[in-house]
Amino acid sequence: MQQHLLPNGQYLIIRPPAIEDAPALLESFRQQTRETDFLLLTPEEAAAMTIQEEETFIQSYLNHPQHLLLLAEVNGQLAGSISVNQQPFRKQAHIGIMGIAVSRPYWNLGIGRRLMTAMIRWAEQHPDITLIQFSTSAHNDKAIHLYRNFGFQEYGRIPDNMKGTDGTFAPVILMQKLVK
DSSP: OEEEEOTTSOEEEEEOOOGGGHHHHHHHHHHHHHHOSOSSSOHHHHHTOOHHHHHHHHHHHHHOTTSEEEEEEETTEEEEEEEEEEOSSGGGTTEEEEEEEEOGGGTTSSHHHHHHHHHHHHHHHOSSOOEEEEEEETTOHHHHHHHHHTTOEEEEEEEEEEEOTTSOEEEEEEEEEEOO
């Protein structure tokens, strides 16, 4: 568990999840899908998810320490999360696939930066992972700026890969970083 003072005077705690976090994590994710169109699931898809599915999701990380799930908590409220999943095949076991989300009320407080720092430190200690990869909407300018500040580089684009809730298409940027 890590504790950080935020610019607004509140404290951020970054910690691993517990099964008991399932209701709050699910509600946080549902909120995030309503706040931004940059996540893969729609608000309707997130609303259809159950607490039992979220408990299974959390348990999958607790059962597999080669994967990472960290929660960002501010004043007892979940503000965001970050995950890394090690690829399952031996030829790609050096690759971790990352996902990150921060709820809108907590944007611009450095929470994404703190989550990324914790994730990079974890990856540097991982026995197999040497490369972190992910994809993001080409329209997600703030996030792309954050990723580039951490040394992630674009290695490709997929045109019209994400269809927004408004029906428009956006390219997806593929990014990666060697962590050791």
